[in-house]
Amino acid sequence: MHIHNYEKIWLVLAMIMIVGFLTTVTYGATAVGIEMISDEEDTIDPGALDEDPRFAEPRVEQVGENEYEAYVVAQQYIFSPDPIEVPANSTVTFYVTSPDVIHGFQVAGTNANTMVIPGEVAKLTVETEEPGEHGIVCNEYCGSGHHVMEGKLIIHPEDEFEMEDDE
Ligand code: CUA
Numbered sequence: 001m002h003i004h005n006y007e008k009i010w011l012v013l014a015m016i017m018i019v020g021f022l023t024t025v026t027y028g029a030t031a032v033g034i035e036m037i038s039d040e041e042d043t044i045d046p047g048a049l050d051e052d053p054r055f056a057e058p059r060v061e062q063v064g065e066n067e068y069e070a071y072v073v074a075q076q077y078i079f080s081p082d083p084i085e086v087p088a089n090s091t092v093t094f095y096v097t098s099p100d101v102i103h104g105f106q107v108a109g110t111n112a113n114t115m116v117i118p119g120e121v122a123k124l125t126v127e128t129e130e131p132g133e134h135g136i137v138c139n140e141y142c143g144s145g146h147h148v149m150e151g152k153l154i155i156h157p158e159d160e161f162e163m164e165d166d167e
Helices: 005-030 046-051
Strands: 034-043 059-064 067-075 078-080 084-087 091-097 103-107 113-116 120-128 132-137 150-156
Touching: 059 084, 067 084, 067 103, 078 150, 091 113, 103 120, 113 120
Parallel strands: 067 091, 084 150
Antiparallel strands: 034 120, 059 067, 067 078, 091 120, 103 113, 103 132, 132 150
16 A cells, blocks of 8 residues: 555654553553552451451551551541551552441542442552642542541651651
């Protein structure tokens, strides 16, 4: 097939534009300080969270040099702990469960998002990048206070982050 040079130029320009759009979309999804890397579920008794070593005291724990685990309870109409505080440039695994109804757990403006179902522990691992504050929103309708159910994730600069010592 013969293609005129003039058409070739337009084809090349169209390709460049497509790659440009894809780059913009990808950049928008990942370059906001948090990158979601995995997501899965486990089971739990929703009526006995206060007897579960992970959720009796919702908290953030350091489990490795740059690794943290956050045990989060989503319930009508709060997230605990609030705020959730972690350092930048770390791997944070959130374990989120609910004692009452289905909630959502979404770090606003990122693709870190999971459904929180009573009886299940949603597990969500993210890489934190830049320091900053992110809203945590419930994106599943959970009752009259759904629209006010929100929390906060604070990503501290690494050199300013200290784990609270509760011994
Ligand atoms: Cu919790 Cu909507």
